[in-house]
Amino acid sequence: MREIKKISTIEKYTIPSGNNSCKLDANENVVLDKNFLINISLNSLKKIDLRRYPIELYEDLYKKLSNYLMISKRSLVLGSGSDQIIDLLLTLIGRGRRLTSIYPTFSYFKTRCQLHKVGFSEILLSSIDNTLNNGKFIEDAKKSHAIYLCSPNNPTGNQFEKSQILEILTSLENNLVIIDEAYVEFAKYSLTRLVQKYPNLVILRTFSKAVGLAGARIGYMIANEELADLFRNKIQLPYAVNSISLAIAISVISNPEKMEKSISLIKDERERLYRNLSNVKKINVYKSDANFLFIKCNEKYDRILEALENSRIIVKALGNIENYGKCIRITIGTKKMNNKILSIFNNIQ
Helix, strand or coil: HHHHHEEECCCCCCCCCCCCEECCCCCCCCCCCHHHHHHHHHHHHHHCCCCCCCCHHHHHHHHHHHHCCCCHHEEEEEHHHHHHHHHHHHHHHHHCEEEEEECCHHHHHHHHHHCCCCEEEEEEEECEEEEEECHHHHHHCCCCCCEEECCCCCCCCCCCCHHHHHHHHHCCCCCCEEECCCHHCCCCCCCCCHCCCCCEEEEEEEEECCCCHHHHHCCCEEHHHHHHHHHHHCCCCEEEHHHHHHHHHHHHHCCCHHHHHHHHHHHHHHHHHHHHCCCCCCCEEEEEECCEEEEHHHHEEEEEEEEHHHHCEEEEEEECCCCCCCEEECCCCCCHHHHHHHHHHHHHH
């Protein structure tokens, strides 16, 4: 009973809204053609036998993913969303251990650390430009067993300089370095091909964001072949991903043109939205390498949320963030959605 009471004190991870409003709070790819995914899903369903375990489907997706990323399939581990892999990694780190991360960052990871009784140390980002003091971070991380960084970071949207991450990897060679690349398709670089060079590097990726399959719940881990083999065969569940999700993912990754076109459109719209919102007075919009914008709303916070709610637009209300103030996060939507956002911001006094 004492343990249950302790668990009840863990901060709840807020699940994005599920209503039929204009949903721009969960960083889903709403630009990708819905009918394209419906057709792929129906065709995939016809090809699978739900009476069977998905052994061949696993192998097929590993091959397709290996070709798409241009890395060995032996470095890949599939999971039921990267969230499920996070839980297994924290089990591997073990209770009583210490982890260094940043603030603000992906709040789910922190709450899972609390559940697994992994100590969580946070180094504040600069509220001016979201930069990280590498020296301070490495100094703290040397007291830890693992580190966690989002690249690009959620919710701030920025990707740290590659040289910074490489310095962390070389300075902390005895630490497990977890790099969450959930939004990397929208960013400047990926560390995917460095997993063999740095044995302490683990990368998390997902089909939920750029690939447009948030509902399919597929994530994957990239690591050196020895660790990936251990994870795949000794730690991960035998069939963590269902047949339908695997089949759909195989089809999408086999035909990446539509996905890549939507990524390009999102990046163009991200820059357009950033430029225009930067002209709105009394707010601060941060440059983004992801598919969302992080906005410090200052004294306009309540008025902005009210105006968006009145227009049935849902964004991520982040509240008061230490060192930043009151902030929101807005997913980059279609051009029509983004125009509506701009109109609302321009009309708020």
